[in-house]
Amino acid sequence: MKVVLRNPRREVELPGPRRVKDVLRELQIVPGTVLIIRQDELLTTDAMLDDADTIELRPVMSGGGSGGVAPAGRRP
Amino acid sequence: MKCTRCGDRATVELRRHNAAFCVADFLAFFRRQVSTAIGKYRMFGREERVLVAVSGGKDSLALWDVLIEEGYETSGLYLDLGIFEYSVESQAKCQAFAAARGVPLIVSVVADAVGGPVPIIQKVTRRPPCSGCGLSKRYLMNRAALEHGFPVVATGHNLDDARSRASRPRCRPLTRSWFGA
Ligand SMILES: [Zn+2]
Numbered sequence: 070m071k072v073v074l075r076n077p078r079r080e081v082e083l084p085g086p087r088r089v090k091d092v093l094r095e096l097q098i099v100p101g102t103v104l105i106i107r108q109d110e111l112l113t114t115d116a117m118l119d120d121a122d123t124i125e126l127r128p129v130m131s132g133g134g135s136g137g138v139a140p141a142g143r144r145p
Numbered sequence: 146m147k148c149t150r151c152g153d154r155a156t157v158e159l160r161r162h163n164a165a166f167c168v169a170d171f172l173a174f175f176r177r178q179v180s181t182a183i184g185k186y187r188m189f190g191r192e193e194r195v196l197v198a199v200s201g202g203k204d205s206l207a208l209w210d211v212l213i214e215e216g217y218e219t220s221g222l223y224l225d226l227g228i229f230e231y232s233v234e235s236q237a238k239c240q241a242f243a244a245a246r247g248v249p250l251i252v253s254v255v256a257d258a259v260g261g262p263v264p265i266i267q268k269v270t271r272r273p274p275c276s277g278c279g280l281s282k283r284y285l286m287n288r289a290a291l292e293h294g295f296p297v298v299a300t301g302h303n304l305d306d307a308r309s310r311a312s313r314p315r316c317r318p319l320t321r322s323w324f325g326a
Contacts, residue, residue, distance in 0.1 A: 101160050113146040113158045113165060129303065 070118050072096070073125040085122065090114040092124075103128055150174075179211045189297040195219045196251075196295035198286050199242075201235030206242055208301030213246055221250040222289050222298075224282055253289050255282075 072081045072092060083092060089105050089112055103126040105112040118124060146155040148167040155165035159174075166174055182188070189195060195212055199205040199221045212219050223239045225232050236252065243250035290298050 101158075111156045113155050115146045 070120055071123040073123065075125075075127055085119040086117055088114070089116045089118060089124070092118065093126075096126075098126060101129075175207075176211050176214060179208075180215055183215075188299075189217075191217065193297050194295050195297045195299050196222050196286070196290045196293065198222050198224070198282075198298060198300045199239045199250075201238035204303050205301040206238070208299060209242070209248075210246075212299065213248060219248060220293070220295070221248065222286060223250060223252045224285055225252060225254045226282075227255055251289060251293060253285050255285060 070083055070085045070092075072083060073079075074081065074096070081096065083095065090100060093100055093103075093114065100114050105114070105116070106125040106127060107116075107118075107122060112124070146158060146165045147153065148155045148170050149164040150170040150173075151167060153167045156168050157171045158165045164174075195217050197205065197209045197212060197219050199209055201223070209219060209221055221239055221243055223236055225236060239250055286298050286300075290296075
């Protein structure tokens, strides 16, 4: 399966089938810090993925927060 | 994983709440969380007009959306920071939202009010951009609220923002305004 990561954007290829939570563990990502996206859908950590799947792991963070936060990726 | 409410397939998992929701029940849960917090912390009442500071991002527009749905009288406030294409694009998002929901949007240009756009303020003050920028934004939010007669300013953030704010005391809220999401 293809796993797309952000900041910086990169792609990782992992063999399936395996659950989302095992993918996160393999990539040392703490559950709850990313949205797990497959096509137009969000997945929970127990979802099963197979070889043909492409998922994106998008960090949960703000773009142009109105209270004094710089655009994503430009934080100090 | 099943929705804690209806038992259908869950899309959103909220570990902090030990719950998981389908799309419809997540939206209901989110809206309830906001109105509970407004009541619990006595943020503002139904009779008070709310100026919602919007950046064009998901946090602030979600807050605006939920306040409209809850029946509050709101206006959006967009601060044009003068950060080139980024500002043009985010203003367009706020305008599209305001038009779609039939709510007013006030646009305030930072360069007009404080004498220069954010990239220039950064050079002049030699402060990190979020510091000089955050202070200008707070000032402008309060000024717009006073000018247009709003007793309440609402700003939307996620927990990630709240965490980074805690380590940057200069960016703390200066007046009565609240975490919305
Ligand atoms: Zn449900």
